[in-house]
Amino acid sequence: xxxxxxxxxxxxxxxxxxxxxxxxxxxxxxxxxxxxxxxxxxxxxxxxxxxxxxxxxxxxxxxxxxxxxxxxxxxxxxxxxxxxxxxxxxxxxxxxxxxxxxxxxxxxxxxxxxxxxxxxxxxxxxxxxxxxxxxxxxxxxxxxxxxxxxxxxxxxxxxxxxxxxxxxxxxxxxxxxxxxxxxxxxxxxxxxxxxxxxxxxxxxxxxxxxxxxxxxxxxxxxxxxxxxxxxxxxxxxxxxxxxxxxxxxxxxxxxxxxxxxxxxxxxxxxxxxxxxxx
Amino acid sequence: xxxxxxxxxxxxxxxxxxxxxxxxxxxxxxxxxxxxxxxxxxxxxxxxxxxxxxxxxxxxxxxxxxxxxxxxxxxxxxxxxxxxxxxxxxxxxxxxxxxxxxxxxxxxxxxxxxxxxxxxxxxxxxxxxxxxxxxxxxxxxxxxxxxxxxxxxxxxxxxxxxxxxxxxxxxxxxxxxxxxxxxxxxxxxxxxxxxxxxxxxxxxxxxxxxxxxxxxxxxxxxxxxxxxxxxxxxxxxxxxxxxxxxxxxxxxxxxxxxxxxxxxxxxxxxxxxxxxxxxxxxxxxxxxxxxxxxxxxxxxxx
Amino acid sequence: xxxxxxxxxxxxxxxxxxxxxxxxxxxxxxxxxxxxxxxxxxxxxxxxxxxxxxxxxxxxxxxxxxxxxxxxxxxxxxxxxxxxxxxxxxxxxxxxxxxxxxxxxxxxxxxxxxxxxxxxxxxxxxxxxxxxxxxxxxxxxxxxxxxxxxxxxxxxxxxxxxxxxxxxxxxxxxxxxxxxxxxxxxxxxxxxxxxxxxxxxxxxxxxxxxxxxxxxxxxxxxxxxxxxxxxxxxxxxxxxxxxxxxxxxxxxxxxxxxxxxxxxxxxxxxxxxxxxxxxxxxxxxxxxxxxxxxxxxxxxxxxxxxxxxxxxxxxxxxxxxxxxxxxxxxxxxxxxxxxxxxxxxxxxxxxxxxxxxxxxxxxxxxxxxxxxxxxxxxx
Numbered sequence: 028x029x030x031x032x033x034x035x036x037x038x039x040x041x042x043x044x045x046x047x048x049x050x051x052x053x054x055x056x057x058x059x060x061x062x063x064x065x066x067x068x069x070x071x072x073x074x075x076x077x078x079x080x081x082x083x084x085x086x087x088x089x090x091x092x093x094x095x096x097x098x099x100x101x102x103x104x105x106x107x108x109x110x111x112x113x114x115x116x117x118x119x120x121x122x123x124x125x126x127x128x129x130x131x132x133x134x135x136x137x138x139x140x141x142x143x144x145x146x147x148x149x150x151x152x153x154x155x156x157x158x159x160x161x162x163x164x165x166x167x168x169x170x171x172x173x174x175x176x177x178x179x180x181x182x183x184x185x186x187x188x189x190x191x192x193x194x195x196x197x198x199x200x201x202x203x204x205x206x207x208x209x210x211x212x213x214x215x216x217x218x219x220x221x222x223x224x225x226x227x228x229x230x231x232x233x234x235x236x237x238x239x240x241x242x243x244x245x246x247x248x249x250x251x252x253x254x255x256x257x258x259x260x261x262x263x264x265x266x267x268x269x270x271x272x273x274x275x276x277x278x279x280x281x282x283x284x285x286x287x288x289x290x291x292x293x294x295x296x297x298x299x300x301x302x303x304x305x
Numbered sequence: 306x307x308x309x310x311x312x313x314x315x316x317x318x319x320x321x322x323x324x325x326x327x328x329x330x331x332x333x334x335x336x337x338x339x340x341x342x343x344x345x346x347x348x349x350x351x352x353x354x355x356x357x358x359x360x361x362x363x364x365x366x367x368x369x370x371x372x373x374x375x376x377x378x379x380x381x382x383x384x385x386x387x388x389x390x391x392x393x394x395x396x397x398x399x400x401x402x403x404x405x406x407x408x409x410x411x412x413x414x415x416x417x418x419x420x421x422x423x424x425x426x427x428x429x430x431x432x433x434x435x436x437x438x439x440x441x442x443x444x445x446x447x448x449x450x451x452x453x454x455x456x457x458x459x460x461x462x463x464x465x466x467x468x469x470x471x472x473x474x475x476x477x478x479x480x481x482x483x484x485x486x487x488x489x490x491x492x493x494x495x496x497x498x499x500x501x502x503x504x505x506x507x508x509x510x511x512x513x514x515x516x517x518x519x520x521x522x523x524x525x526x527x528x529x530x531x532x533x534x535x536x537x538x539x540x541x542x543x544x545x546x547x548x549x550x551x552x553x554x555x556x557x558x559x560x561x562x563x564x565x566x567x568x569x570x571x572x573x574x575x576x577x578x579x580x581x582x583x584x585x586x587x588x589x590x591x592x593x594x595x596x597x598x599x600x601x602x603x604x605x606x607x
Numbered sequence: 608x609x610x611x612x613x614x615x616x617x618x619x620x621x622x623x624x625x626x627x628x629x630x631x632x633x634x635x636x637x638x639x640x641x642x643x644x645x646x647x648x649x650x651x652x653x654x655x656x657x658x659x660x661x662x663x664x665x666x667x668x669x670x671x672x673x674x675x676x677x678x679x680x681x682x683x684x685x686x687x688x689x690x691x692x693x694x695x696x697x698x699x700x701x702x703x704x705x706x707x708x709x710x711x712x713x714x715x716x717x718x719x720x721x722x723x724x725x726x727x728x729x730x731x732x733x734x735x736x737x738x739x740x741x742x743x744x745x746x747x748x749x750x751x752x753x754x755x756x757x758x759x760x761x762x763x764x765x766x767x768x769x770x771x772x773x774x775x776x777x778x779x780x781x782x783x784x785x786x787x788x789x790x791x792x793x794x795x796x797x798x799x800x801x802x803x804x805x806x807x808x809x810x811x812x813x814x815x816x817x818x819x820x821x822x823x824x825x826x827x828x829x830x831x832x833x834x835x836x837x838x839x840x841x842x843x844x845x846x847x848x849x850x851x852x853x854x855x856x857x858x859x860x861x862x863x864x865x866x867x868x869x870x871x872x873x874x875x876x877x878x879x880x881x882x883x884x885x886x887x888x889x890x891x892x893x894x895x896x897x898x899x900x901x902x903x904x905x906x907x908x909x910x911x912x913x914x915x916x917x918x919x920x921x922x923x924x925x926x927x928x929x930x931x932x933x934x935x936x937x938x939x940x941x942x943x944x945x946x947x948x949x950x951x952x953x954x955x956x957x958x959x960x961x962x963x964x965x966x967x968x969x970x971x972x973x974x975x976x977x978x979x980x981x982x983x984x985x986x
Contacts, residue, residue: 039407043415046401050418050480053433056445122328131321144336146593148541150562151586152339154569154578155346159339178331196693199660202680203687204754205710208320218697237426239544244570255428259548262432269436276429287424291417298485299492
């Protein structure tokens with residue numbers, strides 16, 4: 028029995044290690060490649076040897092900053108994501124609370140409409156939305172990348188499901204204690220809804236940080252473009268220097284990775300709960 | 306209802322509109338309205354910059370796109386992509402979830418590792434994997450395959466090969482997305498009551514039987530959900546195509562969204578693009594309805 | 608302090624059924640009224656109507672003579688202790704107690720003083736900085752009471768406050784609730800399904816069944832003079848035994864009560880006799896409280912033979928499960944129960960003789976109403 032257990036355990040670890048390797052390889056390549064001086068990278072980038080940290084230099088990183096306004100891209104991504112997340116948390120949670128706890132005419136079928144809207148992905152409305160924002164004169168600004176994404180049907184649904192599950196007594200006790208609806212929401216409901224706020228913030232942030240299609244369509248000046256466009260532009264910018272691209276990539280993904288490592292539990296929990304709702 | 310009841314509803318209603326109007330306004334303006342516009346546009350011949358005025362054209366846009374080689378290729382590619390990625394990614398996610406669920410040490414590290422690519426923006430993933438797929442014997446994947454097959458492998462230019470381009474993109478997508486599905490399946494796995502397994506062991510079931518008779522049925526809804534989300538994402542494929550292959554070679558990797566964006570911005574044919582997106586939405590809607598029907602069916606059985 | 612009046616209160620659900628109907632109830636200033644009934648009888652609904660958490664479909668609610676149907680809970684100055692306490696989990700005990708006072712814009716120093724007062728009264732001073740999650744059930748209960756009392760409300764509402772506590776704590780806290788209410792003289796409405804709580808706490812008790820008022824009265828009235836068989840069965844542990852029987856007029860103030868195969872001979876006072884005689888020859892239900900069974904005859908007691916099916920020795924008394932000879936096959940839940948002091952052994956032949964005092968008997972007609980108090984006016 029013990030022998031069998033050990034074999035079983037060993038094979039599990041082996042399998043996991045094999046997969047882990049497959050997962051790590053592209054990341055390692057990017058990471059180590061970013062530290063190699065440029066001419067080497069072009070030749071070596073695609074070799075197995077590139078997986079080993081044979082050399083180390085900050086050259087590529089400096090080069091990135093010289094060739095493209097990386098800090099600007101970074102700031103843009105951060106600013107846009109922060110606005111969308113913050114605005115979304117406020118606006119979507121309030122709406123979800125109205126659906127979950129208040130009685131008003133038309134509530135039920137409006138809720139159905141909102142849930143139906145969840146299916147519509149950005150791509151299906153990108154083109155008319157493009158002309159809409161053009162009409163509004165929002166092209167090539169921050170706002171065009173923020174405002175359309177604050178209200179989000181999926182976020183509303185996540186909040187709604189959660190609020191439904193909160194015990195009514197807390198709100199009833201607050202009503203009896205004399206609290207009005209705004210106070211009840213901000214001082215009683217929201218503090219007890221931390222998990223769903225975290226989930227929505229994380230999912231929303233993940234989506235927005237990597238957004239490519241929309242910024243591509245509606246912006247053209249570097250002043251407002253976010254990171255994903257930066258790397259796509261970098262790729263098409265001659266000469267093709269892989270070291271720089273890797274450095275760009277490492278810097279682009281580090282903030283997100285840091286947040287991920289710190290708040291890992293919330294990430295995983297958040298993603299898992301979407302599966303439960305499904 | 307008494308007047309007391311009415312008063313309360315009025316009070317609530319005013320409040321509810323106050324709470325919900327920003328979100329509802331946003332959704333109507335930026336989701337519902339464009340969608341409706343999309344549908345309307347698809348019945349016209351709008352082309353920006355054209356001297357012709359816009360006319361209502363009935364279904365002719367749809368006829369046109371369904372006889373267009375590029376669009377048909379796109380539909381085919383999306384379907385193929387879904388057929389490759391969905392089973393593979395789901396199976397892999399399930400396997401990884403099962404492995405990580407073992408009560409062994411260090412599993413949290415593996416879980417973090419497998420989830421990590423989800424956090425990477427797709428555009429970055431695409432760029433990195435271009436290197437992995439680099440042509441010639443120095444290409445990373447070529448080298449790995451050569452080593453594994455002990456020299457039998459011939460170096461290929463994956464991204465420019467009509468046969469290998471789509472599988473290459475599939476691999477990239479699987480790498481990036483499997484962690485997400487794994488986490489969902491893992492959570493579902495952990496939700497299965499231990500007692501079920503204990504009862505099965507007492508009844509004499511071996512591990513394979515336990516897997517088939519307990520694990521799989523209990524995971525049914527989670528798997529259906531994972532399949533649904535992956536399928537929808539498969540039809541949304543855009544970022545990787547844009548960066549890695551630009552739809553080529555020879556329409557081997559073009560997708561519905563890629564064609565739509567090109568029509569709208571490349572050739573300014575907005576109505577055509579709208580028709581494509583409406584087709585796309587219809588497909589997604591059908592798949593979603595199908596999933597809900599299957600899931601509901603399961604609940605009834607339970 | 609305030610009086611409460613419910614006039615013809617009814618609440619209808621969306622699907623058409625009535626949660627409560629035609630409820631008329633007055634609670635005097637300073638009184639503790641207990642609302643009792645089994646699950647689903649509408650007692651919590653009534654409480655919530657009073658609190659303003661639900662709207663009445665018909666009728667009027669008056670607090671201190673003023674109609675409050677239109678008022679929100681915030682406006683009514685009522686306070687409520689919830690079954691699950693509903694303490695704000697993210698706030699400390701102190702913050703929980705201060706919250707209602709913050710909502711009414713009380714001055715800071717007044718808040719401090721008042722919270723201190725309540726904390727002392729309920730012995731919460733030691734736990735002021737803890738969170739509800741760190742408290743025991745009993746402590747949480749006291750905090751819930753504190754939060755309700757801190758505003759000095761007009762009406763104090765309690766929704767089954769003891770049902771989540773261990774049995775050993777219940778008696779203790781029950782006594783404390785009674786003590787506090789007496790001291791503060793707050794008008795209170797207390798909801799429970801436990802008739803022991805009803806009997807021990809209430810100045811008056813209101814019995815509800817399926818949304819309808821069964822009886823309002825003092826515990827003594829309910830115990831000795833139940834208006835109908837529901838109340839008779841509900842009050843008392845175990846409740847009154849209700850037995851199918853037949854009345855036979857023997858003339859001259861004497862009545863025979865046929866129970867199964869035997870007949871009890873009763874000599875009744877004129878009033879009682881006159882009320883019962885119209886029912887002679889008919890089927891009525893005879894009610895005998897478990898406590899009314901005695902093993903030895905006393906003055907004026909009548910004999911009743913019974914089969915002893917089972918006995919349960921509790922310590923200070925024995926419960927005997929009886930069936931009446933000649934009454935045919937009975938299910939386990941149709942057995943009568945007698946409470947006998949000390950230890951009672953099953954007799955050899957399984958048949959025992961008991962002695963019942965006639966004035967301990969109740970008679971109910973086919974509709975379940977107590978014949979002897981029918982038509983004696985309002986409860």
